[in-house]
Amino acid sequence: MSAAAAVSRRYRLTARLSQAWAYAFTGAMVLFSLFPVYWVFATSLKTKRDGLANPPLWIFDPTQANYLKLWSHDTFKFTFLNSIIVTGIGVALSLSIAIPAAYVIVRMKMRGRRFFGAWLILAYMLPEFLFVLPMFSLYQWTGLYDTHAGLALMYQVHVLPLSIWLLSSFFGEIDFAIDEAARMEGATHWQILTKIYVPCSLPGVAATAILNAIWIWNELAIAIGLTFSRAQTVTLGVTSFRGYAALDWGAMTAASIIAIVPMLLFAVVAQKHIVKGLTLGAVKG
Amino acid sequence: MSEIRFRGVGKHYGDVEVITGFDLRIHDGEFMVLVGPSGCAKSTTLRMIAGLERITSGELLIAGKRANELLPAERNISMVFQSYALFPNMSVRENLSFGLRVRKTDSATVASEVDRVTGLLGLGDLLDRKPRQLSGGQAQRVALGRAMIRKPNAFLFDEPLSNLDAELRVQMRGEIIEMQRKLSTTTVYVTHDQVEAMTMGDRIAVMNKGCIMQLGSPTELYRRPANTFVAGFIGSPRMNLLEPGDLLGDCDPTVGIAHDRTGKLGIRPEHLLVESDDGAVPIGDARVTRIEDLGHEVLIHLRNARGTSLTARTGGRIAETVQSGQTVSLALRFDCLHSFETATGERLT
Numbered sequence: 001m002s003a004a005a006a007v008s009r010r011y012r013l014t015a016r017l018s019q020a021w022a023y024a025f026t027g028a029m030v031l032f033s034l035f036p037v038y039w040v041f042a043t044s045l046k047t048k049r050d051g052l053a054n055p056p057l058w059i060f061d062p063t064q065a066n067y068l069k070l071w072s073h074d075t076f077k078f079t080f081l082n083s084i085i086v087t088g089i090g091v092a093l094s095l096s097i098a099i100p101a102a103y104v105i106v107r108m109k110m111r112g113r114r115f116f117g118a119w120l121i122l123a124y125m126l127p128e129f130l131f132v133l134p135m136f137s138l139y140q141w142t143g144l145y146d147t148h149a150g151l152a153l154m155y156q157v158h159v160l161p162l163s164i165w166l167l168s169s170f171f172g173e174i175d176f177a178i179d180e181a182a183r184m185e186g187a188t189h190w191q192i193l194t195k196i197y198v199p200c201s202l203p204g205v206a207a208t209a210i211l212n213a214i215w216i217w218n219e220l221a222i223a224i225g226l227t228f229s230r231a232q233t234v235t236l237g238v239t240s241f242r243g244y245a246a247l248d249w250g251a252m253t254a255a256s257i258i259a260i261v262p263m264l265l266f267a268v269v270a271q272k273h274i275v276k277g278l279t280l281g282a283v284k285g
Numbered sequence: 286m287s288e289i290r291f292r293g294v295g296k297h298y299g300d301v302e303v304i305t306g307f308d309l310r311i312h313d314g315e316f317m318v319l320v321g322p323s324g325c326a327k328s329t330t331l332r333m334i335a336g337l338e339r340i341t342s343g344e345l346l347i348a349g350k351r352a353n354e355l356l357p358a359e360r361n362i363s364m365v366f367q368s369y370a371l372f373p374n375m376s377v378r379e380n381l382s383f384g385l386r387v388r389k390t391d392s393a394t395v396a397s398e399v400d401r402v403t404g405l406l407g408l409g410d411l412l413d414r415k416p417r418q419l420s421g422g423q424a425q426r427v428a429l430g431r432a433m434i435r436k437p438n439a440f441l442f443d444e445p446l447s448n449l450d451a452e453l454r455v456q457m458r459g460e461i462i463e464m465q466r467k468l469s470t471t472t473v474y475v476t477h478d479q480v481e482a483m484t485m486g487d488r489i490a491v492m493n494k495g496c497i498m499q500l501g502s503p504t505e506l507y508r509r510p511a512n513t514f515v516a517g518f519i520g521s522p523r524m525n526l527l528e529p530g531d532l533l534g535d536c537d538p539t540v541g542i543a544h545d546r547t548g549k550l551g552i553r554p555e556h557l558l559v560e561s562d563d564g565a566v567p568i569g570d571a572r573v574t575r576i577e578d579l580g581h582e583v584l585i586h587l588r589n590a591r592g593t594s595l596t597a598r599t600g601g602r603i604a605e606t607v608q609s610g611q612t613v614s615l616a617l618r619f620d621c622l623h624s625f626e627t628a629t630g631e632r633l634t
Contacts, residue, residue, distance in 0.1 A: 180337050183368035185384035185431070186358035193386075197373040 037260075044253035051249050066254035076255055079237025082148065083217055086233055089152035089208050090159065090216040097156070098163035098208070103193045105164065106171040107179055118159040131157050132225030139226055139264075154222050159212040166211070170204030171197055206273035214263050234259045257262045287348045287438035288313045289334060289470045294343035296329055296495075303329055307343065314469040316462075318486030320476055322518070327475045327494040332440050334473060335364050348438055363432035364441040367448065369424045371416040377427050378412040403429040429464065439471040446481065455499075458485060479519055480565040483507070486526045491515045509623075513630035515621060516551045522584055522596045524623070525552040526592045531593040532568045532615075548633055551623030554598035558616040559585055559607065565616035571595060573611050582605075587615070 043051050045062040070076050110131060135154060136145070144150030174197060182192045198205060220235040227236065238259055241252040267274070289311040296304040303326050309531050311317045319327040332338040333345060336357035345352045352360055363384075371380050379386075381402055385395045406426045416424055425445060432440055442461070446454045462485055465472050476482055482489050483503040491498045491506065491514070498518075499511040510516035516524045527550045558565050571587035574594075583603050587595045595615070607613055624633045 041476035175368055175370065177366040177368050178372060179333075180357075181364065181431075182362045182372070182383070183337070183357045183365060184335060184362065185387060187383070187387045191387055196372050196374065200372075271342075 014149040040253045040256050043249055044257050046250065048250055056094040066250035067258070069251050070254055070258060071205055073240075073255075075232075075238045075252070076234075076258075077239045079232045079234045079240070080259070082231055083237075083259075085148045086088055086151050086155075086231065087213050087216045089148060090155045091212050093152055094156055094159045094163045094212050095205065095209060098167050099198060099205070100193065101160075101164045102167035102171050102190070105168050107176070107189075117165075120165050123157065124165070126159060126220040128219070129225070136225060145226060146230045148231050151226055151231050151233070152216075154226055155216050155219065158219075159215055162215075163208050163212060163224055166208045167201070167204060170201040170208075177229065179243055203273050203276040206270060207276070210266060210270045212273055213266060217259075217263050288346070289439060289471060289567075290346040291330075291333075292344040292346065294345060295341045295505065296326070296333065296338065297341045297542050298460065302495070307495070309497060309500070311471060311473060311488060313471055316465050316467055316472045316474065316487045318474045318476060318482040318489045319492055320479060320482040320489055320518075321492035321498075322477060324494075325492040327477075327492050327567070328443055329493070329495075331364075331473055331475045333444055334360075334439070335362060335441055337411075340479065353507050361435070361438045362441060363435060363437040363439075365425075365428045365432050365445045365587060367444045369416070369428040369445075369448075371419075371424055371431075372428055373416050376399050376413050377408060377419070380416070380427055381408075381412075381430050381434055384443075388435075398434050399468070399621050402434045405433070406430050407556065418466055421449050422457060425457055429461070433464070437470065439473065440465070442474040444476055445474075446476075447478070454481075456602065457505070461485065469487065469631060480523060483519070489519075490537075492516055493518075509632070510551070513551070513625045514553070517624065520553060522598065525554065525595050525623075526556065527552070527593060528627075531587065531591060534574065549630070551624045551625060552583065552617055553621065553623075554596045554597075556618050556621040557595060557597040558618070559587075559597045559599055559603060561616060565618045567614060567616045569613050569615060571615050573613060576609055578614055583593050585611070585613075589615070 042060075044210075045065050046057070046060055047062075047063055047065070049155065050057050050060045084171065102213065105116065110116075139145035139150055139154075144153065178196060179192055182196055187195070217233075219233070223233045223236055227233070237257045238252060239254060241248040290310075291307050291309045291543050294307040294385070295302070296307075307330070309330075319330055321327050329338055330411075333340050334347070336352070336355060336359075345468070347355075347360055347362070372383060375383065378399060381399050382395045385398060397549060399412075403412060406429060408423075408426060408430055408602060411419065411423055416427070419427065428445070439614060445461075446457055449457060458481060461474075474481075474485060483506075486503060488500060488502055490500045493514050499506055499515045501511075502507075506519045510519060510524070513526055515528060529548065529550065531550075553597055569589060570587040573585055574588050575586040577584040577586075583599050583600065585597045585598060585603070585607065589595065626633055
C-alpha cells in the first residue's frame with residue numbers, strides 16, 4: 001500500500017470516528033431530554049397501582065382509563081379551550097403590533113432606536129411574576145382579571161419584545177432599495193409593509209407566530225396570578241387533578257400529554273418554517 | 286415640460302457637507318449623465334431628484350415647480366436601481382403593474398399598459414416568472430419596464446448596468462439609449478463608468494466632492510477638459526499629466542507651452558507617438574515597462590530617463606516590433622497638448 005493511500009485511509013477512519021462520537025453524544029442528549037416526557041407518557045398509561053409501584057415498573061399492562069377520565073373532566077376540557085382562545089388572541093395581538101413596530105424600527109430613522117432595542121431585550125429577560133403583582137389590582141379594577149383578553153394582553157409583555165426583535169432581523173434582510181422602489185412607485189408605508197415586507201418575510205412571521213404560540217400555551221406563572229376560573233388555561237387545568245390529600249398521577253400525566261400535543265403537532269407541521277425563518281439571512285446567497 | 290433644475294442646492298449630513306451650492310439645469314428630453322469617482326455625491330444628487338434624500342438648502346424644480354417638499358410618489362419620476370430592486374414576492378406582471386395598481390388605475394388600463402411595455406421590451410414570455418427565475422439582463426429589462434409603464438416625467442438610473450457582464454452591459458446600454466430616444470423622456474443617469482457616460486449622454490456632468498467639475502458634451506469633455514480632474518477622469522487610459530520638464534528637463538520643448546514653467550501638461554495616450562516622427566516633435570527616449578496588446582490597439586507603458594511614467598496608445602501592428610524592456614523614441618504633436626494651471630488645475634489654453 002502506498003503512503004498516500006495509508007494517509008487517506010487513516011483520514012477516513014478519523015472522520016468516521018469523530019462522526020460516530022457526534023452521533024453518540026447527540027443520541028445521549030436526546031434520550032436525556034426526552035426521558036421525562038417518556039416517564040410522564042408511561043405513567044399516563046399505567047393503573048394507579050402500577051404508577052405508584054416501587055421500584056418503578058418498566059413493563060406493565062397499558063390502560064387508556066386515564067385518558068377516558070379526561071374526556072369526562074369538564075374543568076380540563078374548559079381550560080384546554082381557554083388556552084386555544086388565549087393563544088389565538090395573544091398571537092394575533094403580538095403580530096399585529098410587532099409587524100408594524102419592526103418595520104418602523106428597521107426602516108425609519110427614529111430617535112432612541114438603540115435605547116428601544118435595549119429595552120426590548122430587558123423586557124424579554126424580566127421574570128413574569130414581576131408584572132403579575134402590580135397588574136393584579138389594576139386588572140381587577142379594569143375588569144380584565146380572569147378574562148381571555150386580559151391574559152392575552154399581559155402575555156404581550158413577554159412575547160412582544162421577542163417578536164419585534166425577531167421580525168426586525170427578518171425585515172432588515174430586505175434590500176432597502178426595494179422599499180425605495182416601492183415608494184417611487186407610489187406605495188404608502190402600509191402598502192409596502194403588507195404587500196412586500198410581510199409576504200417576503202413569511203417564513204420569519206410564521207416562525208415568530210409559532211414561538212409565541214408555544215410560549216403562551218405553556219405559560220403558568222401569569223395564568224396563576226391573573227385568572228381564577230373563567231379564563232384558566234390548560235397548564236392550570238393539568239394541576240386541577242391535585243386534590244387536598246392526594247394526587248391523581250394517572251389523570252394528571254394524561255392531561256400533560258394531551259396539553260403538549262397541539263404544540264407538538266404545530267411544531268412538527270411548521271418545523272420547516274421555523275428553521276427557514278430562524279436561519280433567514282444567516283447565509284448570504 | 287419636464288425640465289429638472291437645481292438652484293443652489295446643498296445637502297448636509299449633520300456637520301458633514303456633501304453638496305454645497307449645486308446648480309444644474311437638465312433640459313426637457315435630455316439624457317444627462319452624472320459621472321465621477323465613488324463618494325463624489327452623484328448618487329446623492331440623483332436621490333434628491335427622486336425625493337429619497339431631503340434637500341438641506343436651495344431649491345429643486347421639476348417641470349418648473351418647486352419639488353423640495355414633494356414625496357417621491359408625488360414627483361411622477363421613475364427610478365431604476367443598481368440592484369434592480371424588483372419585488373421578490375411578485376411575478377414580472379405584478380412588478381410591472383405595481384405602480385399603476387397602488388395608484389388605483391382601472392384593471393383594463395393596467396392590462397393594456399402591461400401589454401404595451403412587454404411588447405416594447407420583449408418580456409412576453411416572462412410575465413408569470415418571479416424575479417429569482419430571471420437572468421441579470423431579464424431582471425434589468427423588467428426594472429426598465431416598471432420604470433416606463435407609468436409614463437413618468439423623468440427617468441433616473443442609478444448605476445443600472447454595474448451588475449451585468451461586459452457583453453450584456455453593451456447590449457443593455459444600447460437598449461436604454463434606444464428607449465430614451467424613442468420616448469424623449471428627461472433622463473438622469475448616474476455611473477462611475479466613463480464608457481457608459483461617453484456613449485450614452487447628450488451631456489455629461491463630471492462630479493467630484495459634491496461639485497460639478499465640468500458640464501458638456503462627451504466630445505467637449507474629451508477634447509477640452511476644463512481641469513486636471515476631468516482630464517484625468519475622462520479617457521481610458523487616462524491622460525498623461527506632467528510637470529514641465531518631466532520629459533527632457535531644461536531643454537524640454539514642452540516647457541514653452543506651460544506658462545512660465547508653472548503649468549501642468551496633458552497628453553492623451555494616442556497623441557504620444559512611439560517610434561514615429563510623423564510630423565511630431567521628438568521628446569527623447571523611454572524604456573518600455575509593459576505592453577497591453579488589445580488586438581485592435583496597443584497600450585505601451587513607458588518610463589523615461591527622468592523617471593516619468595507615460596502611457597501611449599498606438600495601432601495594433603506596433604506590438605510586432607516593440608517589446609517590453611526595449612528603449613524607444615517618443616514624439617508628440619503640439620497641437621494636441623493640453624495645459625493646466627498647477628495651483629488650481631484649471632485649463633490654460
